[in-house]
Amino acid sequence: MxxxxxxxxxxxxxxxxxxxxxxxxxxxxxxxxxxxxxxxxxxxxxxxxxxxxxxxxxxxxxxxxxxxxxxxxxxxxxxxxxxxxxxxxxxxxxxxxxxxxxxxxxxxxxxxxxxxxxFGGAVQHGIWEERCAGCGTCVIHFYDSLCPIARCAKSLQHGPCGGSANGKCEISEDVDCIWDIIVRKKMEQERLEDLRTYRAFKDWRSARDGGPRKSIREELVQ
Amino acid sequence: MSDNGLKSGSNLEKILKAGHFAFTGECGPPKGANVEHLKEKFEHLRGIVDAVNITDNQTAVVRMSSTAASAIMVAQGLEPNFQMVCRDRNRLAIMADILGAYSLGIRNMLCLSGDHQQFGNHPEAKNVFDIDSMQLIALVKMMRDEGTFMNGEDIDVPPKLFIGAASNPFADPYEFRIYRLANKIDAGADFIQTQCIYNMERFRDFMKRAVDMGLAEKAYILAGVTPMKSTRMAQYMAKKVPGIDVPESLIKRLKGAVNGKQAEEGIRFAIEQIEEFKEMEGLAGVHLMAIEWEHKVPEIAERANMLPRPKID
Incomplete structure (x- = not known):
């Protein structure tokens, strides 16, 4: 929501x-x-x-x-x-x-x-957290459905940065390092090799950077 | 690669390629246009180090641009290692600044993501992060080796830069750090400068892994050293700087120094580190980050037997 x-x-x-x-x-x-x-x-x-x-x-x-x-x-x-x-x-x-x-x-x-x-959801009663940045080109399948674009303070496609400590982001101890979670999940599932893959430069045109966005569903347009 | 087999022809590249144990320093540009102050700071490093890292709005605090400060250094006959972070520029500015830096005689470039702006003195700033440090490495390599911009268009005189990257063996999760280093080398890093090392035990393990994975053969790895000036500095770094690992034993050692001798104890520790790094398998040099302590670098270099620096034409 x-x-x-x-x-x-x-x-x-x-x-x-x-x-x-x-x-x-x-x-x-x-x-x-x-x-x-x-x-x-x-x-x-x-x-x-x-x-x-x-x-x-x-x-x-x-x-x-x-x-x-x-x-x-x-x-x-x-x-x-x-x-x-x-x-x-x-x-x-x-x-x-x-x-x-x-x-x-x-x-x-x-x-x-x-x-x-x-865009986010309630993680507990009274606390909501961001989950999606609406960048228009979802890549979370690369990261076990955890989004570094929205949830890494630097939107790193190759993380974690050198500021990740004890599972927390360098910007605040109240912010989880999403890359720490991604890496640990990959390690638990013995799929760390997935993170050896180089990810291409992101095309931000589908995000707000490309200007105001519109979605047209032809079959619904009268 | 050019006719002489060198990628950039920088002094740092020549030193490393010739198999010498490299020694790099660091200099932060001034918080202003005080060129004289900048010159005074880097003059301490002349003839002492092989190249000097020029930081780019380090800790997200606004300073003279790293391009300008690097160019001033080139004009003074010292070799900069131009740092660039992804925080403050989109891909257009990044590529333009790479070409500009090369045109001004800069030959080494260290590719970084950059500290988040929240650390700095303009936390209200919009962060850019159009690309990340891994992609910045790949981009500089593309511009240098393929002679094209990111969009595939040809570059009229490509920038021949010696590509550096950072590695932090002390950030979490530790098990992944070596793979991240491997990724950076695969992306195109020619040399690596590590975060400052205090936990020697962990670093020995990290380097063993690097050697086992063949990484030390693919890129030159320089170990990061920052001498502690005081117990307070050590305690601050241990508690407040994410990704820095200061063992309690070092804090104790500094505390144990006689009054007024804590800085000397910090320098002694740094010298011991350098001596060990010279012998450590897989290491190609040391990167000495003497923060606002540039004038101490000649003494440290002398006492660590890093002088004279080799000269290669």
Whole structure:
């Protein structure tokens, strides 16, 4: 899933300081699963924003809505009837959500309440970790389905670097060295020879480096 | 390879090819455009070492570029070993800088991935790592031997560089380190400079493996030595520098030195190491990284019987 964190209250307040009536929109997709932009979080942020505004001696009206997915115009359309009643819309989806809203409602002002972080999953309750960099050309089959592009701080295709110590990355003791895990797995399976193979220069065009990306599925295009 | 059988014709290559025990030094460019300070630092190494590594934004701290500092050294009649990291440049800049370095008279190049920028003084920087150190080695070899860019286009006057790579026998997982060294040699490394060695027992084992695998015949391996200036330095390196293995026995030895004599004890240990490396099977030389201690290099070289350096035309 796409993992996000909520922006600080200060930053959100600053964005909406001139507005009296906002629509706060959650998303039932990834951000609900990572407990940052679903119905519950919408309710919490709404209350916090109203209380904070009250302390300033001003009023803030917040209407709460959580739609199926903000990255789908079909669901975004459900907001059309109401959206002009508000001074602005605050989106609690990943970075895709506010942009879809902005495209659907070009005259409305749209703001993001989240910082979108990475593609990953929960490794334990309350802790999410990155697993994929979305580079567009998956090579994890070379590395026993462990991705050094996303999980090595230097995206090394030939690791581990000289900074790997005690299974940890040189950047932090809180970060596992993915190359240590790859090597140990290969050794356990007696397939270390796999790591004697030279890997070609990566073609980054399929990643963000090639410019904004698009995926066209001909059979689905009408 | 050129007509004379040399890949680059650098002094370092000639020394190694002639079978002499090589001795390289190191010099970090200044944090500024202070050319005089740079010259003063590397002047200590003149005639003492066969080539001087010029570091490239080492520990991710911004300094004068390694290309410029290397070129200044060339102009002063010393031989640089130009270091390049993959952290700060994409493939276009890498190839352009390789051509630029060669055009400025640089003949040795050490290919590195580079410390992560988080260590340095601009941790907010975007890291590049378009290619890694293994691929950088292969790229320099391709440019030199095939005379082509990465895309296969011909280079008008290819860069004839003596290709170096680093090896850290002390990083984890240890069992894999020798294979990583083998990979670098297969990719095209002509010479190897190791991370600084303090754990001699482990290094003896590492070199035995290198010899058993035939690696010492395929590339020249230079053992890394950094003399300890103090117990504090030893403790810092043991605890804070990932991939450096400082045995407790060395820390004890430095601690045991009389007040004010810890630096001397550090130098003594370095000299003992060099003496052992001269005899160690598979080693072709020593790489002395006297960090901000360049002025001590002549004394260490003298006491380790590394002088005079051989001259080859």
């Amino acid at each position: 796409i993992v996000a964190d909520r922006k600080s209250l200060d930053e959100i307040q600053e964005m909406i300081k001139d507005y009296k009536k906002i629509l706060l929109v959650g998303c039932k997709g990834c951000v609900t699963v990572c407990n940052v932009g679903g119905m519950k979080e919408v309710q919490v942020l709404s209350s916090i924003l109203k209380i904070a505004r009250k302390k300033e001696g001003r009023e803030l009206q917040v209407e709460e809505r959580t739609i199926e997915r903000q990255c789908d115009f079909e669901y975004v359309e459900q907001l059309r009837a109401d959206c002009d009643r508000f001074d602005a819309i605050l989106s609690m989806a990943c970075g895709v959500g506010p942009q879809f809203l902005a495209e659907a409602f070009p005259s409305q002002k749209i703001y993001p309440a989240l910082d979108t972080k990475f």
